[in-house]
Amino acid sequence: MTFRAGLVGYGAGGRIFHAPLLRAAGIELAAIASSRTEEIARDFPDATAYPTAHALFEDRSLDLVIITTPSPTHGALAIEALQAGHNVVVDKPFAGSVEEANRVIDAGKHASKLVSCFQNRRWDSDFLTLKDLMARGVLGDVHHIHSSFSFFKPEPPTSWHNEPLNAVGIHFDLGTHLLDQLVQLFGMPDWVEGEVLTRRPNSGVPDRLHARLGYPSVRAIAEADMFSPEHAPRFVVQGTKAGWRKDFMDGQEAQLKGGMKAHDPGFGVEPPENYGTLTTYPDGAKTVERAPLLNGEHHTFYRLVREAIQNGTPPPVTGEEVRDVLKVIEAVVQSGETGRRVAL
CATH class of the missing domain: 3.40.50.720 (NAD(P)-binding Rossmann-like Domain)
Structure with a gap:
């Protein structure tokens, strides 16, 4: 049917x-x-x-x-x-x-x-790969992660000019993805500190997010920026056994903007030059190797939604999960306004 x-x-x-x-x-x-x-x-x-x-x-x-x-x-x-x-x-x-x-x-x-x-970026190639590296113990115990989206778009959308609106701004846009991924990896943080800023001329809407999330044994940093001529690495992850770095964003967005469909051959496949690097110290000597990426699969979100409706099972992303991410966003805003760490 x-x-x-x-x-x-x-x-x-x-x-x-x-x-x-x-x-x-x-x-x-x-x-x-x-x-x-x-x-x-x-x-x-x-x-x-x-x-x-x-x-x-x-x-x-x-x-x-x-x-x-x-x-x-x-x-x-x-x-x-x-x-x-x-x-x-x-x-x-x-x-x-x-x-x-x-x-x-x-x-x-x-x-x-x-x-x-x-929350399609739960199915980004790099995020799926990071989850796999952590699940297989390749990194050991992760104790620090820096996750970022950075762009240089000096002219904000005309609909944003000088008009702060509910649910509009980088914290509600790219920030929801970054923070959702961190909460998926580590759960809700004990505390949050950070700020949202508006730095582009002629814009009344935040275009930079900086958030630091505190866990008992992990520190996580999320940064989103629309006014950065030099991009930041997509991920830098430090563990007790290895470190992992990924420079560029998942390619599915670019493929979709280029007219590709999810059922087309090659969708979600990253070229080797986009692979991350895995750094280890076997026998005390530094070793850096290219780590292949799992394929991205944004369409899996919709397949799981369909199966949930047909079978009566929970959806792949629940309302409670995204509400909790909004709690983190509100805490970041509060921290920026007060200059204080906010407990959750």
Whole structure:
């Protein structure tokens, strides 16, 4: 039986980062709510085009609704879709605050429907590889990790200019991915310190995040920056047996922007020049070797969502998990405002 999804929003997020993943996950994109009717007819001629999200929510043939609208609308649209009787995936950020996230979670429980968040970077090639290195004990006990996304985009989006909005800014964008990965690896931290900053001219929205997360035996640093001419390494991880460094970002985003689909051959495969380096000291002598990367697989998120709906099992990303990441984000903001470490 065909599994049918409806996509709310057909901007860059819906068109580039969601729609191209669905076929590989065994999902038919059956409906799209957007004013971009010509693009929908060109890209998905068999999909029903709806003028509004509300109109799409009335379609009872859909097994899943995916919210990819601007961030400030995520929570309200998710609740409306759940109340209309749909299973829901929300693009990140899940909501604009912990309080709003709790309302979305409660709406899902009341409707007895699945609600999840598109934390696709849990299926980045480098993150999957790091999890594998840790699980196999290659690194020993990890005691320090530095995780970063850095870009040089001196001109912010016009929609961000001088207009601080709920759920908008680098902490709600790239920050949700970085912090979600760290919480997946180590759990919720004991304390958080850091700040969000606005450094680009003509922008009223934060474009740099620095967060330090404290655990009993691990220190984790997350940095996201849109105003850095020189990029930082994607990962630097220090363990008692080995260190691992990965310089460049996972390639799935670039592949999708280039028009690749998740079911195309080579999707998620990293070239050897993008491999990380593993540093060890056998017999006291430094050894550095290229460590192959596992393949990235963002579409696995949607396959697991489909299986969860069909089988009644938990989703791959729960509302409670992403709510906890929002707790960390709020603590980082509080730390920046007070100049103090915030206990969690």
